[in-house]
Amino acid sequence: MQPSTPLCCWQCGTVISAAGGRCPACGVEQQNEAPVRSPASPAALPLRRSLRSTPIRGAQRSTLTIVSWALAGAGLGAVALITFALARRSPEAPARRALSPTAHSELPPEAPADPNDLGIEDPKRVDPSALLGKAKTRALAWSKDAVLVGVKAGPVVRGLVDITSDGTIDFTFGKPTGEGFGADVRVAGKGFRILVRGSGTKVDDTAMVTGRAALEPNCPLEEAVRKATAAGIPSTSPLTVSYEVSPKHKKAVWRLEAEGDAAKARLVDGNSCAILVR
Numbered sequence: 001m002q003p004s005t006p007l008c009c010w011q012c013g014t015v016i017s018a019a020g021g022r023c024p025a026c027g028v029e030q031q032n033e034a035p036v037r038s039p040a041s042p043a044a045l046p047l048r049r050s051l052r053s054t055p056i057r058g059a060q061r062s063t064l065t066i067v068s069w070a071l072a073g074a075g076l077g078a079v080a081l082i083t084f085a086l087a088r089r090s091p092e093a094p095a096r097r098a099l100s101p102t103a104h105s106e107l108p109p110e111a112p113a114d115p116n117d118l119g120i121e122d123p124k125r126v127d128p129s130a131l132l133g134k135a136k137t138r139a140l141a142w143s144k145d146a147v148l149v150g151v152k153a154g155p156v157v158r159g160l161v162d163i164t165s166d167g168t169i170d171f172t173f174g175k176p177t178g179e180g181f182g183a184d185v186r187v188a189g190k191g192f193r194i195l196v197r198g199s200g201t202k203v204d205d206t207a208m209v210t211g212r213a214a215l216e217p218n219c220p221l222e223e224a225v226r227k228a229t230a231a232g233i234p235s236t237s238p239l240t241v242s243y244e245v246s247p248k249h250k251k252a253v254w255r256l257e258a259e260g261d262a263a264k265a266r267l268v269d270g271n272s273c274a275i276l277v278r
Helices: 058-089 093-098 101-106 128-142 221-230
Strands: 147-157 168-174 186-197 200-212 239-246 251-258 261-269
Touching: 128 147, 128 168, 128 186, 128 221, 147 186, 147 200, 147 221, 168 200, 200 239, 221 239, 221 251, 221 261
Parallel strands: none
Antiparallel strands: 147 168, 147 239, 168 186, 186 200, 239 251, 251 261
């Protein structure tokens, strides 16, 4: 005699006591004669039961929520770190924004540099000897063969000129005729003049019938003034100074005289700074 097989719910497989009625587990209404199934056999369970999704419990849902928030926080932190790093690597970014095309267009245009500006730092204390090099550079732009012919300056006090108070410095350059070279060479034709004064520097061509190249002095004006003062020129008197070739001595000399007293003029060798006999 075979053992009796229990009745099972046709929906979920739960053992029921009798056919008909509803399953106490899933609530599905049963047939009057329920199919006989073995609860121990997994294959006997309905396919719908095996494919049913397992519900997510409350603890699992809480864990997923925490993980999601943690990932979101980590992402925001990474973005903040990248932004901070880029800001530190580019400290000039605010300056670039400030100098945007719109802002830059509002700035006044820079005035073009004056090509005749000799770069005088203190117009109250101008040293003609120190300024001579810059004047020669400007003359070479006029002609690559330019040579110094002469310098005139005044009033000179202790070797300096105050161009803010009617002081002037006048440089003259010329072109050699091709007869010889070096000091005392003849120059003729047009000359080039640079006049430095308080109102600005003026350059222009000047007529030069004839002259001699003086070349640059080896004896600076400040030392020439000391020599002339030691030779009898008053130390506090403003001086009128010139530098050019002396026809008598056949070389370039400094000529220094007290204003209004030509009798006390002194000649100083432009090369050795020695006092020369007039």
